[in-house]
Amino acid sequence: MQRSTIAELSRQLRGGSVTSRALVERYLAAIEALDGSINAFITVCGEQALAAADAADELLQSGQAGPLTGVPLAHKDIFCTTDAPTTCGSRMLEGYVSPFDATAVERLRAAGAVLVGKTNMDEFAMGSSTETSYFGPTGNPWDLNRSPGGSSGGSAAAVAAGMIPAGTGTDTGGSIRQPAALAGVTGFKPTYGRVSRYGMVAFASSLDQAGTLTLTAEDAAILMEAMAGFDPRDSTCADLPVPAYTDALNTSLAGKRIGVPKEFFDAGLDSDNEQCVREAIAVFEEQGATVVEVSLPNLHLSVPAYYIVAPAECSSNLSRFDGVRFGHRHEEVTDLESFYKLTRKEGFGPEVKRRIITGAYVLSAGYYDAYYLKAQQVRQLISEDFKRCFAEVDLLAGPTTPTPAFLLGEKMDDPVQMYLNDIYTIGVNLAGLPGISVPCGLVRGLPVGLQLIGPQFGESAVLNCAHIYQQQTQWHDLVPAISASGSDGDSR
Amino acid sequence: MALSKKDIQQIAHLARIEVSDDEIADYVDKLSQIIGLVDQLQQVNTTDVVPMAHPSDMYQRLRDDEVSEVNQRELFQRNASAVTDGLYRVPKVLD
Amino acid sequence: MSWETVIGLEIHAQLATRSKIFSGASTAYGAEPNTQACAVDLGYPGVLPVLNAEAVRLAVRFGLAIGASISERSVFARKNYFYPDLPKGYQISQYELPIVVGGSIRIGLDDGGEKHVAVTRAHLEEDAGKSVHENFDGESGIDLNRAGTPLLEIVSEPELSSAVEAVAYMRTVHQLVRYLGICDGNMQEGSFRCDANVSIRQVGDEQLGTRTELKNLNSFRFIERAINYEIERQIDVIEDGGEVVQETRLYDSDRHETRPMRSKEDANDYRYFPDPDLLPVVLDSNYIETQRAALPELPEARQQRFVQSFGLSRKDAAVLTGSRETADYYEGLVEYLKGEHKLAANWVNGELAAALNRDSTGISEARVTPKLLAGLLQRIVDGTISGKIAKEVFEAIWQGEGEADDIIESRGLRQISDSGELETIIDQVLANNPSQVEQYRGGAHKVLGFLVGQVMKATGGKANPGQVNELLRTKL
Structure with a gap:
């Protein structure tokens, strides 16, 4: 079996050359064959998926199908679903079934997509390797000893290995783009406020944004057209019309200005990675774009600013996990304080607890101004840097990560090293911008990602540019060692 | 800046997380590294910089005052392991 | 210290x-x-x-x-x-x-x-x-x-x-x-x-x-x-x-x-x-x-207006403006009772307040509406009934028996203002109390009160006490 894009599957489904049931069966078989070694899924909902596929097939027969009708899909296990547990990769929510669907889930469901499973993730999306999951780490299909990145590592690995054509993800500091880069798939994070956060278990509310992990930018555009848009249940969701992203995919890049921030090419960037990214940028020039060097002088402050803002928000967001109304509960104590402390000690893993405590610390009396307020000011500086750039250029281009996939366990005992892996992605979240990572080469047999960044609500330009790149290159077609096709280096 | 065991215990208490004696050294070590990382910001001159609480520069939208929710107690309480007479049970709350 | x-x-x-x-x-x-x-x-x-x-x-x-x-x-x-x-x-x-x-x-x-x-x-x-x-x-x-x-x-x-x-x-x-x-x-x-x-x-x-x-x-x-x-x-x-x-x-x-x-x-x-x-x-x-334009008149201003426009005491005005509903009730009442502001205030703060309190009712839900109360007070003003009888009528309205005029009529509570009818009753009282008549005529004018009381009793409270007084004096 070859990997297929949503666009292809959609054509086949509507053309009647394949049924949704057949597709679901095929992907379930791939999961069955591969996931024992990859561990990309926390939950696989085969029976429900087949039932939904049958319903989709009826719709397809009746000619009322949309572009996603019958297309198998996986959700990162941070999206609330009523028909499958939502664990957030945590013992705290083991077996938890949400009483409601997330807006993104609801919309994709309404568009006809068939939920096949829920993918593995760093616990509560806190991590860059999918190793902090209570349900065990996910392996990178390119090298099972390596991490697929994180926190949306499950979706990235599942798409890379052909266990699912596309998956959703969330990106708080790079959690879609970084695993996309490390697993060799396309990871798209829209502008903050473009996709409703309702029903997405919150990590850091001012940074979290839902997006997609797909084989192509075109697939990201197709999914975004279903997911994006105003939701009255999310006060931070933008009340703006959603452009027809797929219509803009083939717009010529002639005359476009692409900025290359010099800070993206610092000493931390692997030289082979740099080579791939430079070559990718040259493709844009061939397509008629003008490439100019720009500067994000405060970029180096994005990691420290992020590691104040994100933990502060997470420490508060995760206070609701107290063992009373849902989730893990410590049963043996009779005093309230021990009840809370033991419930939370047992329910949360080490990285989540570190972040909660860090967050409580930076907000606590006497430290608020020095940490939290300072970080908000630095956030402003970083955001202004981006705004200055976008006054000059249409898009920014650079690496997604400093290096290809690292070994599982390599950074687990050194949180700061793990955090610094997100140096090129975090600023985008602080400023609330759209960004994408597309495969742009192999380094030592591992994929690397090119990152494209747009101004707020400039998703169309980002997807357009990524799509044009993918029309000119085949990096996104490279198939990893462990995949449904079973061979290395094949085209999909 | 290095954190002390006492700092950790205090903050962990605020965050209601039990930190046992055999875990504390690891917390001290890793959290001190993290605080060391974020302490870089202290060098930045941010005079007159307006703090940015949010990436969105939009305003709060207001909802009409309408009752739109129905009673779903039974559904919600399926996730709760200790319920009596519709009330969530917790260890005794002191005034 | x-x-x-x-x-x-x-x-x-x-x-x-x-x-x-x-x-x-x-x-x-x-x-x-x-x-x-x-x-x-x-x-x-x-x-x-x-x-x-x-x-x-x-x-x-x-x-x-x-x-x-x-x-x-x-x-x-x-x-x-x-x-x-x-x-x-x-x-x-x-x-x-x-x-x-x-x-x-x-x-x-x-x-x-x-x-x-x-x-x-x-x-x-x-x-x-x-x-x-x-x-x-x-x-x-x-x-x-x-x-x-x-x-x-x-x-x-x-x-x-x-x-x-x-x-x-x-x-x-x-x-x-x-x-x-x-x-x-x-x-x-x-x-x-x-x-x-x-x-x-x-x-x-x-x-x-x-x-x-x-x-x-x-x-x-x-x-x-x-x-x-x-x-x-x-x-x-x-x-x-x-x-x-x-x-x-x-x-x-x-x-x-x-x-x-x-x-x-x-x-x-x-x-x-x-x-x-x-x-x-x-x-x-x-x-x-x-929002500013939609603000109602506030208690302080309303109290001030009640003092100035209605000639009420500060104390009465304060009680009447204690709640918006009470003040609204009062203003509704005096709409029907031009010039009788003090009487209206006394009734709202007195009889009505007591009844509301007794039955734990809010003034907005009171069965005695401003219109019904005005109908009753009008009959005090025009001398049809005394204040004392009015309390009985009020109670009847409160119990839902209808408007003041109907109750006065059906219960025969109209004040006896016909002096011929009243004189007959007075003559009867004087005849029944010869010793008191004797005392009065001997200069003990204090017994007049007793005689007035007897007349009022005989009329069931429906006589106008002032009129009784005057007629008695003339006869004695």
């Missing part, structure tokens, strides 16, 4: 919205536990708050009524602490940028003077749920129906100097919020409650003493008693050489004492920060001016 007291109040007024401040669940009181707590109120993973426009409008209304400035930009913040009645582990409140800033409340003092109490701020926040301790065998039960009910927290400056002043302030705010229709003021249901910050200092000291915060003050009587208890306690502590500890204390109305709240012992680091799920609330001047 001579001590003075400094008190600041934090009043929590539940805003009269249909749905909660951040969710579409009902705010109705008294439902079965947890049946009015939706996913948002329960703090379910993935839920988000959306602000209720009406809560904002009601807060603005209050701010405008006290002459405060309305913030064009206000921000919601999270107040973080763990407590079982607080489902998210934080309360959404306002901290650095509240919606209402400044303003003042004028209170009347016992000596007839007045005092302006400055309001620091009033901010929007969500209420918490409730813990139930009965029948739980060492555990507590949590009901989150109240969680998310909108509150306006009205914070005064520490400018009140006695428990009596604190109560006067609280009553004035209570009257105001009901006038504005922003809170039902029901203290039993907890719709209107307060915390008091109490400290003492030596007379003449500039610096404030260490304060304690008293919680759970849910009646005017308890506020006064709790504050007085606390003042005495603080004086005792200091005079015994101790120091007042800054703490939160709970008033126990059964034992009439305050005691430290154990649950608040370490809750002083709330780690406030702007709520990233909510954006700044921005109100333009157009909105604010529209």
Whole structure:
């Protein structure tokens, strides 16, 4: 079996050359064959998926199908679903079934997509390797000893290995783009406020944004057209019309200005990675774009600013996990304080607890101004840097990560090293911008990602540019060692 | 800046997380590294910089005052392991 | 040593919205536990708050009524602490940028003077749920129906100097919020409650003493008693050489004492920060001016107008304007009774108030409507019935027997104004009481009263006492 894009599957489904049931069966078989070694899924909902596929097939027969009708899909296990547990990769929510669907889930469901499973993730999306999951780490299909990145590592690995054509993800500091880069798939994070956060278990509310992990930018555009848009249940969701992203995919890049921030090419960037990214940028020039060097002088402050803002928000967001109304509960104590402390000690893993405590610390009396307020000011500086750039250029281009996939366990005992892996992605979240990572080469047999960044609500330009790149290159077609096709280096 | 065991215990208490004696050294070590990382910001001159609480520069939208929710107690309480007479049970709350 | 007291109040007024401040669940009181707590109120993973426009409008209304400035930009913040009645582990409140800033409340003092109490701020926040301790065998039960009910927290400056002043302030705010229709003021249901910050200092000291915060003050009587208890306690502590500890204390109305709240012992680091799920609330001047134009006449102005336009005493006017409903009733009544303002006031504050009180009825629901009462009072004014008979007729109207005229007619209560009829009765009385007639004629004029009484008795109270008096004198 070859990997297929949503666009292809959609054509086949509507053309009647394949049924949704057949597709679901095929992907379930791939999961069955591969996931024992990859561990990309926390939950696989085969029976429900087949039932939904049958319903989709009826719709397809009746000619009322949309572009996603019958297309198998996986959700990162941070999206609330009523028909499958939502664990957030945590013992705290083991077996938890949400009483409601997330807006993104609801919309994709309404568009006809068939939920096949829920993918593995760093616990509560806190991590860059999918190793902090209570349900065990996910392996990178390119090298099972390596991490697929994180926190949306499950979706990235599942798409890379052909266990699912596309998956959703969330990106708080790079959690879609970084695993996309490390697993060799396309990871798209829209502008903050473009996709409703309702029903997405919150990590850091001012940074979290839902997006997609797909084989192509075109697939990201197709999914975004279903997911994006105003939701009255999310006060931070933008009340703006959603452009027809797929219509803009083939717009010529002639005359476009692409900025290359010099800070993206610092000493931390692997030289082979740099080579791939430079070559990718040259493709844009061939397509008629003008490439100019720009500067994000405060970029180096994005990691420290992020590691104040994100933990502060997470420490508060995760206070609701107290063992009373849902989730893990410590049963043996009779005093309230021990009840809370033991419930939370047992329910949360080490990285989540570190972040909660860090967050409580930076907000606590006497430290608020020095940490939290300072970080908000630095956030402003970083955001202004981006705004200055976008006054000059249409898009920014650079690496997604400093290096290809690292070994599982390599950074687990050194949180700061793990955090610094997100140096090129975090600023985008602080400023609330759209960004994408597309495969742009192999380094030592591992994929690397090119990152494209747009101004707020400039998703169309980002997807357009990524799509044009993918029309000119085949990096996104490279198939990893462990995949449904079973061979290395094949085209999909 | 290095954190002390006492700092950790205090903050962990605020965050209601039990930190046992055999875990504390690891917390001290890793959290001190993290605080060391974020302490870089202290060098930045941010005079007159307006703090940015949010990436969105939009305003709060207001909802009409309408009752739109129905009673779903039974559904919600399926996730709760200790319920009596519709009330969530917790260890005794002191005034 | 001579001590003075400094008190600041934090009043929590539940805003009269249909749905909660951040969710579409009902705010109705008294439902079965947890049946009015939706996913948002329960703090379910993935839920988000959306602000209720009406809560904002009601807060603005209050701010405008006290002459405060309305913030064009206000921000919601999270107040973080763990407590079982607080489902998210934080309360959404306002901290650095509240919606209402400044303003003042004028209170009347016992000596007839007045005092302006400055309001620091009033901010929007969500209420918490409730813990139930009965029948739980060492555990507590949590009901989150109240969680998310909108509150306006009205914070005064520490400018009140006695428990009596604190109560006067609280009553004035209570009257105001009901006038504005922003809170039902029901203290039993907890719709209107307060915390008091109490400290003492030596007379003449500039610096404030260490304060304690008293919680759970849910009646005017308890506020006064709790504050007085606390003042005495603080004086005792200091005079015994101790120091007042800054703490939160709970008033126990059964034992009439305050005691430290154990649950608040370490809750002083709330780690406030702007709520990233909510954006700044921005109100333009157009909105604010529209709300200003929609303000009703406020109690103080209305009281003034009642004194000036209706010639009422300050005291009568104060009672009549005590609630908006009472003042509306009174104005409705005098519409029908031009010129009889005092009579109308006496009846509203007297007979009507007593009947409402007896039957625990609100004036808006009174069966004796302004029109019905006016019909009755008209008959006093035109001499058809006496004031005494009128009370009987009032009672009959109250019982639903119809209009005054019908009752007067059917019960034959019309005053005997025909002097021929009355003379016959007087002659009869004089004939039946020869010795009293003898005494009067002998100069003992005091017996006239007795004779008048006999005539009134014989007429069943329907005679006009003045007329009886005059006729008797003539005959004697």
